[in-house]
Amino acid sequence: MELNVQQRRGFYAGDAIQRRIGEFLGGRFPDGGTAVYFAPGTESESMYRRRYPLKELPRWLDDGSEINRSLWDHEYLIAHLDIEYVNFDRPGEIYLDPDRGFSLQQPVQRAVKDILFSYGIRPLHLLTGRGHHFVWQVHRDSEVFQKLVGFGRLSNTLERLYETSPAPTGELVEPELGRAFAGLGLVIEYLAHQVKTVAAGESEIPVEMAAIEVGADDHGREMVSVDITEYADPLIARAVRVPFSVYLKPRQQTWKLGTEAVDRMPPIFSIPMPAGVRLGRALQMMREVDKVNRLAERSSTRIPDASEAMDRLVTDYAASRLRKFHDWFYEGEHDPADRWPETYDRTDLSEVPPCVRLILEKPNDLLLRPACAERVVRVMLALGWHPRHIGGLIRSKYEREHHEWGEQWYLCDPATRADFYARLFSGLFATGVDDLVDFNCRSAQEENLCLVADCGHDIRRFRESLLHRRQHERLGHRPFHGLFLPEEHL
Template sequence: MNFFQYYKNPVIRERIAEYCGGSPDNPDSFTAQYLVGYGLELLREKHIEFMSAPREYFNYLLEKSLDIYRSVWDIEFTLGVLDIEYFNIDDPGAIYKNPEEIFSLIEPAYAKIREVFARFGLEPLTIMTGQGYHFSFKISRFSAADKKLEGIGFVAEKLKKRYQMIKGRRKRAVSIRHGKAFEGMGKVLEYAVHTVMEELAGENFAIPCVITDVSVGKSSRGKREALSFDLSMYGDPIFMRDIRCPFSTHQKNKMQWYKVGKDVADNIAPRLALPRNDAPLKQILAIRTSPEKTIEYAQTAGCAIPDFSKEFLNLLSSYEASHLRTIHRDFDETRAHTEKEWPETYDMLDPFTLPECTRLALLLPNDNMLRPTNIQNLVRVLMCKGWHPRHIAGLVTSKYERKQYNWTENWEKYDAASRANFYVRIFSDLLLTGIDGELDLNCVSAGEMNFCLKEWCGWNLSDFKLKGEN
């Protein structure tokens, strides 16, 4: 059975439509604001990798056998989505070649995430993707929980203006309140992730856990591998991010052959993204390679995103009483310097007072300042030198917003301040909560990560540990 035939099956269409918040017979009923298709057929026909499309293109995207995504921007709900992915710097195709080994390796993290959510009465829909899992739930925009998220969230000034514009995939304005709730959701999920990371560390989880894809040294298995907790969607405008639907195909290994290797692209067929929850790992791994088995599995595997508007208040209460909430409040309440003030503030920083590997992002921002590892290093060094995280974010913003760097990122679609705030806050939070012990802030580790520019450069990264040597 090919994927065109697979997508014709009414049960598969029903399950995908459930995740989009509606019925396959009436895509206008979807609560997702728009859909996205990605895959080989677009590349062949239109020489593009993905396309954003209105909901009425639901049938078209399936007929083209594309991976199908839904927007995180929802008409009725604020979505909570935690995305975890295994990555291996030395062998990017490892999870495709050895899925049983790698998914078994990260199984303790899968169980721990579900355990932590369950403490607060949450049981997200869990979806196995090609490289990890998504944990999805939703909060009604008319709930008490959503109102609290609005109070927690922050929307940058320029993004407020963009949210009011109707342009491109935006067929309606984004309410500022919804934008705040979305950003607030990212902060609460960060709190949950911190809990998971701390507990996994205490249980000697086999590989490092990181937030976003930062470079790492060798794990206890002797490989440069890690489990990434990717919250980056909450660092961009809500109208710019989307998530893979359950029962979608997963063609990334075919499309990104230059990352995973030609052997993986040529010899491994696309997998199918399946809801898992309590299902045994071996069962899901066996089903996802077969469209026929997947259709049978879909008969009883519902895909409606669960509504935890009431239960989410439990997690919110725990977050609001946490040290992390105090850190977030301080970050949001600290005023960054305005563009008019940059020449006398952020521009006065002399890059040559920083180690060579750190100054690179300041001297050649595009694309070095788009790489999370470089931002993490900048945050660590500048915090050691007494900078407030909000001003580090202001410094990064001052680079992002200058057209002279010929940015490959389209800051007319994304938002420079939001992106800078997110990444700097994420890395500074790890330092301020003590989760980041800076064990890899040294020149030997920098070399292992291919981050060192010049051996014996005269600088010692260990001198920039926030709390000194551990």
């Protein structure tokens, strides 16, 4: 059964547990570390947006909270790659049958490690309740850090956010660090392309670059997410789970999983993957307090420095098709906000299928769902839009107050999120990683993403247009009404 607050407090009081937490924070407990802040979670709320200085950590451990550390660091640029099992119909599946859920991730987990190892990167490998985290770091005084700075592009709004949003301790993200994190996001995107290419052919279930709805099998709509969406947000907003923290996500999602299911779950802890231990045994260990305590006595949670090893990955990215696409993507600019009434707002929605029209007209919360953003990107690409302007169109929805976004964009930047989706999904297609096999109405129905039933439209014509455009290198070419297809296909 799940631990109560008193039991979690006792767990955190252990010397070995505190040493391991301190290591991951880049220092010694409770004296602090190189992490800029931590973000706690309680039984009722993940609280990722609540940031606290490290000196306040003992109080939250005493409350039995789960702990996340900032990717923002005083000395390093932290790289993080997250893979996890997602089931849209049975969200508790991974907790109730972890052996199966983690077994399905094995092709992706192997691909990540094989690719990183081939570059000489030996990440800290962590197990969480739903999957794997891989963490490594680059020193801010290194040559590769400067190369990442050179890759990074920041929107004007993100630059202003970094200039006006201090950490709980008062410091701001320095311009170089902000650009380096943006550049790292591009390189991680390249890495994720490789992972998807290698793992997709070996995986029993779909592998996507975000939590994207897929068709159902006997276990529901299940997939493995190579989740790089943290690079859609500013450095000030993102954190990673601390090893030897309690894992409270099932309790936080009782509303979705059901009280009965959550009540019968054992406790779960985030742990480093033990060396020489089979996955099945590790999954048992992370659910037993005594074994987690013993693991803490003999393991390390120090984040490996991959400053030199990263250089080869960065060099490969610089020579890649994806880098060329990124350069082309950033050649364009969003239309200025004061011109949106005469530009993006005047988009002729009669040219798009009703499902995309609905997403654009009611973006909250449809346009926050990666699969819906993906459909918008695909359709607008088929109509000849440059992908950067697709980002501008999405941004124009994110930034309008009448869509009642509330606190959605607290510590986040709508322009960066919009560009991320436009860049990610158009880049997957432009580089040949995505051949649009699911871009049809039948797949949309199977994915429960047919948003307008019996609309009389067939989105396959947009797929045909896109494939034709890629073959003839006509992406980003207008006019809208040509689609660059033979007349009989229109």
